[in-house]
Each structure stands twice: as structure tokens, then as C-alpha cells.
Amino acid sequence: MKSCLIVDDSSVIRKVARRILEDMDFIVDEAEDGQEAIDKCAREMPDVIFLDWQMPIMSGIEFLKALRGYNGGDKPKVVFCTTERDIGQIAMARKAGANDHMLKPFDQAMLEEKFQPFV
Template sequence: MLHCFIVDDSDVIRKFTRLIFESLGFRVSEADSPIAALERLRTETPDYILVDWRMPGANSIEFIAKIRALPLTRRPHIIYVVTENEPHEIKRAMANGADGFLLKPFNREIIEMKLTEIRVTA
């Protein structure tokens, strides 16, 4: 079973995203901050990690680079989740290890298309 790890400070977004991924047959984990996420990533390696672009007290792009520096058993696909289409920020995230980006708001169909896109380019 594929595993998705959602890192977002919003309870609502995490729950909504969890429902979508569970309906697609994923096992889902959540963290409300990069600090909590890094702690979890010491013991688990998800297939996909969704990282919110703005979280209080955190720099999401630096967080993506920290994930890439971890000695994980395999390389997870990191999706940078944004609320505005800011090409400069998206390029920075990609340069630091993101595999793609997802624009909020999203739904199940958009998630399915993004997963297919990432699998094709991986």
C-alpha cells in the first residue's frame, strides 16, 4: 500500500487531503509542522510527502532540503502545495528537491492527475 505524508498546519486541509488519498487506497500520515514531520521521518519513509508552502515559524523550502538530506530507505516524491502560482517560489522548491507542485484548491481528480504526472516523469 502506498503511503502519503501530509505536512500542513491546517487541520482542515490535512483532513480533506487525507480523505482524498484514503479514497485512492493510500495509507496516510500527518504532521502539523516541519519539526513534527522530521521526527516522524526518522521512523518511516512515505512514498509521497505533501508540503504546504507557508507554515508558521517554518521555511518550507528549507524543510524540503532537510527531507532530501535525510538517510531515508528510498526517495519519496515531494509535492509542494501552494495557494498562489508564484513561479519563483515554485522554482526554488524544485531546486531544493520538490518533484512537483499542487495549487490549492484541489480535488480528487487533480490529485490523481498530479500523481500520474509525477510517476511518468520519475
């Protein structure tokens, strides 16, 4: 089974995403901010990361830049999930190493579409 780390400061978003991803047979872990996510990745690198843009302590973009600098940090597929519809921010995320993005609010079908290729 593939592992997925959900990184979002919203407990509601984490809960909804967890339920959907576990139904897709992912082993799911959660982090409330980028720093907690970096700490978890340092211990065990996930296969896929669901990543929020705006978080306290360390933003999604800061996390992504740090992740891609780690040994093995190039391996996880990263899907940025954001309320931002700014094409410049999406381009910035792609340049920093995001593999894909999706917009909030999302539903089950949207999440499944983005994560199915990684199962």
C-alpha cells in the same frame, strides 16, 4: 500499499487530502509543521509527501532541504501544495528537491492527477 505524509498546518486541508488519498489506497499520516514531519520521517520514511509551503516552526522549503539531506531522504516523491503562483518560488521548490507542485485550492480531480503516478 504506498504511504503518504500530509504536511500542512491547516486541519481542513489535511482532512480533505487524507480522505482523497485514502480512497486512492494510500496509508496516510499527518504532520502540522515541518519539524513534526522531519521527526516522522526520521522514524519511518513515507513513499510520498504532500507538502505545504507556508507553515509555522519549519516551512515547507526548510523541511524539504532537511529531508533531502537525510539518509534515504532522496526516496520520497514530494508534491508541493501552495497558494503561491510565483514561478520563482516554484523553481526554488524544484531546486530544493520537489518532484511536482499543485496550487491551492485543489479539488479531488487535481489531487488524484498529481498522486496517481505514485500509487
